[in-house]
Amino acid sequence: MATIGDVAAAAGVSRSTASYALSGKRSISEGARRRVLEAAEALGYTPNAGARALATSQTMVLGLLARFHADEFAPAMTQYILGVTDTARDLGYDTLLVTEPDGAGALRRITDSRMVDGVVLLNVAHDDPRLPVLRAAPQPGALVGLPGDCSGVDVFDLDFEQAGRVMVDRLHGLGHRELILVSQPEHVVERGGAYVWRLRDAALERARRLGVRLHAVYGESRRPAAERMLGALLDARPGATGLLLDNEAAAAALPSVTRARGLEGLSVVGRYSAEFAETFALPYAYVELAPDRLGEMAVRQLVRRIESAQARAEPFVVRLVPAELTSPPS
Amino acid sequence: MATIGDVAAAAGVSRSTASYALSGKRSISEGARRRVLEAAEALGYTPNAGARALATSQTMVLGLLARFHADEFAPAMTQYILGVTDTARDLGYDTLLVTEPDGAGALRRITDSRMVDGVVLLNVAHDDPRLPVLRAAPQPGALVGLPGDCSGVDVFDLDFEQAGRVMVDRLHGLGHRELILVSQPEHVVERGGAYVWRLRDAALERARRLGVRLHAVYGESRRPAAERMLGALLDARPGATGLLLDNEAAAAALPSVTRARGLEGLSVVGRYSAEFAETFALPYAYVELAPDRLGEMAVRQLVRRIESAQARAEPFVVRLVPAELTSPPS
DNA sequence: CTGAAAGCGCTTACAG
DNA sequence: CTGAAAGCGCTTACAG
Numbered sequence: 001m002a003t004i005g006d007v008a009a010a011a012g013v014s015r016s017t018a019s020y021a022l023s024g025k026r027s028i029s030e031g032a033r034r035r036v037l038e039a040a041e042a043l044g045y046t047p048n049a050g051a052r053a054l055a056t057s058q059t060m061v062l063g064l065l066a067r068f069h070a071d072e073f074a075p076a077m078t079q080y081i082l083g084v085t086d087t088a089r090d091l092g093y094d095t096l097l098v099t100e101p102d103g104a105g106a107l108r109r110i111t112d113s114r115m116v117d118g119v120v121l122l123n124v125a126h127d128d129p130r131l132p133v134l135r136a137a138p139q140p141g142a143l144v145g146l147p148g149d150c151s152g153v154d155v156f157d158l159d160f161e162q163a164g165r166v167m168v169d170r171l172h173g174l175g176h177r178e179l180i181l182v183s184q185p186e187h188v189v190e191r192g193g194a195y196v197w198r199l200r201d202a203a204l205e206r207a208r209r210l211g212v213r214l215h216a217v218y219g220e221s222r223r224p225a226a227e228r229m230l231g232a233l234l235d236a237r238p239g240a241t242g243l244l245l246d247n248e249a250a251a252a253a254l255p256s257v258t259r260a261r262g263l264e265g266l267s268v269v270g271r272y273s274a275e276f277a278e279t280f281a282l283p284y285a286y287v288e289l290a291p292d293r294l295g296e297m298a299v300r301q302l303v304r305r306i307e308s309a310q311a312r313a314e315p316f317v318v319r320l321v322p323a324e325l326t327s328p329p330s
Numbered sequence: 331m332a333t334i335g336d337v338a339a340a341a342g343v344s345r346s347t348a349s350y351a352l353s354g355k356r357s358i359s360e361g362a363r364r365r366v367l368e369a370a371e372a373l374g375y376t377p378n379a380g381a382r383a384l385a386t387s388q389t390m391v392l393g394l395l396a397r398f399h400a401d402e403f404a405p406a407m408t409q410y411i412l413g414v415t416d417t418a419r420d421l422g423y424d425t426l427l428v429t430e431p432d433g434a435g436a437l438r439r440i441t442d443s444r445m446v447d448g449v450v451l452l453n454v455a456h457d458d459p460r461l462p463v464l465r466a467a468p469q470p471g472a473l474v475g476l477p478g479d480c481s482g483v484d485v486f487d488l489d490f491e492q493a494g495r496v497m498v499d500r501l502h503g504l505g506h507r508e509l510i511l512v513s514q515p516e517h518v519v520e521r522g523g524a525y526v527w528r529l530r531d532a533a534l535e536r537a538r539r540l541g542v543r544l545h546a547v548y549g550e551s552r553r554p555a556a557e558r559m560l561g562a563l564l565d566a567r568p569g570a571t572g573l574l575l576d577n578e579a580a581a582a583a584l585p586s587v588t589r590a591r592g593l594e595g596l597s598v599v600g601r602y603s604a605e606f607a608e609t610f611a612l613p614y615a616y617v618e619l620a621p622d623r624l625g626e627m628a629v630r631q632l633v634r635r636i637e638s639a640q641a642r643a644e645p646f647v648v649r650l651v652p653a654e655l656t657s658p659p660s
Numbered sequence: 661c662t663g664a665a666a667g668c669g670c671t672t673a674c675a676g
Numbered sequence: 677c678t679g680a681a682a683g684c685g686c687t688t689a690c691a692g
Contacts, residue, residue: 001442001468003685014663019687026688029661046442050383051685054668059380061426061445068412073609078408082398085429089436094445096391097427099415112331112376115391115424138331223611224659253611259589279403281553281583329554333669344679349671356672359677381669384684 002043010039022047053114061094062302063116063139065103065130067123071187073221073249076273076291080122080144083295091303093117104129111137118302120144120295124155125192140305140312142298144291146194146320154301155318156294160195163287163323164203167244167269170285170325172210174267176242179212180233182219182250189218199246199271215240219247226253234261245270245284252280274326287323294321332373340369352377383444391424392632393446393469395433395460397453401517403551403579406603406621410452410474413625421633423447434459441467448632450474450625454485455522470635470642472628474621476524476650484635485648486627490525493617493653494533497574497599500615500655502540504597506572509542510563512549512580519548529576529601545570549577556583564591575600575614582610604656617653624651 008018013032021028021036028036039045053059064084066077085095096116098106103121107130110116117139121130124145134141135152143150146157171179181203183189184196200216207214215237220226226249234240234257243266245251251270258266270277270286277286297319304311338348343362351358351366358366369375383389394414396407415425426446428436433451437460440446447469451460454475464471465482473480476487501509511533513519514526530546537544545567550556556579564570564587573596575581581600588596600607600616607616627649634641 001444004687005685015686016664016688017662020662023687027661032662044442046439048384048685049443049445050380050389051668052687053380054378054384054670055685055687057668064427074408075609078404081411081427082429085427089428089430094440095427097394097411097415097425098419099412100419109376110424112374113379114331115379223608227611252609255586256589256611259586278553279405279582281557281586334671335669345670346672346680347678350678353671357677362678378669381684382671384686385669385671387684 001048002040002045004045004047006043007036007039007045010043011035057114059115059117060092061096061116062088062299063096063098063107063110063119065098065107065119065121067103068099069191071185071221074123075248075276075279076289077122079273079275079291080295083292084120084122084299086292087296087299088303091299093299093303104133107133107137111139118142118306120298120302121153122295126194127192140302142302144294144298146198146318148194150316150318152316154298154305154316156297156301157195157320158287158289158294159320159323160199161202162320163246163271164199164201165206166287166323166325167199167246167271168203168206168210168212168214170269171242171244171267172207172212174242176267177212178237178240179207179214179242179244180237180240181214181216181244182230182233182247183216184219184247185221186218188221196246203244213240214244219245219250221247221249223249223253226250227257230254230257231261241265242267243269245272248272248276251276251282251284251286254284255280255282269325277326283328285328286326288326290321297321331378332370332375334375334377336373337366337369337375340373341365387444389445389447390422391426391446392418392629393426393428393437393440393449395428395437395449395451397433398429399521401515401551404453405578405606405609406619407452409603409605409621410625413622414450414452414629416622417626417629418633421629423629423633434463437463437467441469448472448636450628450632451483452625456524457522470632472632474624474628476528476648478524480646480648482646484628484631484646486624486631487525487650488617488619488624489650489653490529491532492650493576493601494529494531494574495536496617496653496655497529497576497601498533498536498540498542498544500599501572501574501597502537502542504572506597507542508567508570509537509544509572509574510567510570511544511546511574512560512563512577513546514549514577515551516548518551526576533574543570544574549575549580551577551579553579553583556580557587560584560587561591564596571595572597573599575602578602578606581606581612581614581616584614585610585612599655607656613658615658616656618656620651627651 119141268284273289449471598614603619
């Protein structure tokens with residue numbers, strides 16, 4: 001592989017001149033400049049990433065930490081990841097994807113070893129063990145998901161409280177007065193999925209204010225169980241005419257359940273991504289999660305902090321994307 | 331951040347002694363060894379990845395190139411990726427995930443700049459533009475997906491030809507004599523998805539030999555279209571009593587179509603992952619794709635080649651995983 | 661406008 | 677058993 005020394009020799013200049021000609025960081029005589037560029041082209045020169053990182057303290061790589069749990073149904077993961085990787089590349093960065101169970105240890109490894117210039121955390125829990133590590137790290141970090149303590153990091157998430165209100169308002173507006181909310185399974189909450197109770201508590205509060213009965217329950221995250229759970233639930237609450245689904249597995253399972261029972265009068269509003277709605281051909285109105293957009297927002301802010309000392313000094317942000325209701329396909 | 335110089339100073343030894351004590355690559359007096367390890371621990375020392383890569387020509391990072399097409403339904407992508415990242419980590423490697431549309435350019439970038447020690451290509455096309463780049467690269471590469479030309483790389487894939495035969499045999503064994511095969515959409519084939527016609531041609535050949543009528547058609551990859559297509563197809567072929575689905579969107583759509591038509595007599599056999607079967611609660615027998623296992627196999631072989639000069643000299647392999655029929659859930 | 665040199669933080673022959 | 681030194685391939689003050 002050609003080094004910058006080879007390029008310099010071929011162009012008949014010093015290595016520093018070759019470097020400056022390539023980077024454009026100082027003015028170079030037109031002739032030297034041209035010879036360097038031609039030599040680089042001819043030799044197929046690409047700078048060695050490790051050497052450059054060592055010299056500049058910049059790797060042009062972002063870390064992406066994703067949590068996968070075997071007992072969770074995480075259909076939006078690909079969209080989150082694509083939002084991050086595509087945006088990173090647009091901004092000139094590559095992405096190191098880390099999926100190991102010990103997220104805190106992994107985070108320490110990639111930050112301490114200076115493999116990355118910054119880090120995006122996906123699937124952030126209320127009391128996320130990765131956060132202390134991230135705050136202690138020299139690189140900036142951006143989160144997708146709202147933790148209990150947002151200090152020291154930029155945070156991006158859907159406004160789940162507003163989502164809860166929007167969902168209740170929708171069914172109340174359609175005239176329904178007894179509703180069921182199916183949340184994520186309890187183990188998701190126990191694991192720190194604060195968005196579950198943020199949506200639920202806001203929905204309960206709104207329902208109370210509107211004089212609507214709202215039964216909030218935990219759902220399932222696996223497929224055959226989700227069907228059974230919905231069936232039992234509808235049996236137990238025959239008076240309920242509206243269903244709020246903050247649970248992807250339940251949303252995916254519902255069509256077959258209602259079809260089997262002939263419950264065409266049931267009104268439903270979900271909370272999932274547009275991609276998910278299409279994949280499962282769901283006919284319900286829903287609050288869109290927009291995982292790719294959240295990933296993009298996190299990366300843009302992260303790169304701002306990485307590249308500008310001024311931006312690094314700005315106060316940290318918590319950006320909650322407004323919950324918007326998307327109509328079902330007609 | 332502490333450097334190895336800091337550790338050496340704190341332990342009262344030279345940098346080379348500190349380095350050797352940490353790596354264990356030569357014998358060190360017990361006292362010096364202990365003091366180095368304690369100093370490293372106390373200072374929270376982690377080697378700088380860029381510096382180490384520069385010195386050793388090893389990054390301990392694997393490149394993972396995934397292709398995403400907006401018009402493709404790629405439900406197994408997460409499983410492929412997890413198979414790769416989890417296995418890589420088990421073997422001591424991190425994973426650089428590259429998703430940009432220009433896969434050949436991206437591959438050249440990460441190999442030329444020496445960001446990675448090896449590369450896994452996902453979603454390999456028959457005449458994949460990334461392959462010439464990979465063959466020219468100094469790093470070894472492993473593919474998930476069988477291209478037209480396997481020279482210079484290790485290849486892992488499901489045996490799609492055998493899958494086609496297994497699927498026909500299954501329905502023939504159940505007594506069916508007129509079948510329909512729904513393949514991926516035509517644009518997947520045009521893009522180089524050779525596995526589509528490998529399965530189809532093998533199925534046609536087997537059907538011919540068994541005296542079974544087999545109608546092979548292209549399906550859809552998007553959700554509402556998949557339902558319509560299946561409906562029209564079943565109308566057009568009223569004599570067909572068995573369905574082979576080499577198309578995830580069609581498999582996901584089929585339950586609602588058959589329910590709407592009361593086609594309980596239809597026998598179905600699919601080709602998808604276990605994860606997919608569960609996610610969509612599919613009641614059909616299927617040939618399992620096992621994307622995580624394919625990813626794992628590719629990484630293991632890749633790391634073997636990276637780490638052993640002897641392995642690097644071995645002939646390249648093409649490993650086709652046998653197609654096995656998985657029974658539907660009872 | 662340009663070059664010689666130092667330095668980034670490691671590893672590893674080379675000497676002793 | 678250990679240390680001084682060279683070298684990996686860059687970038688960037690420092691001099692001229």
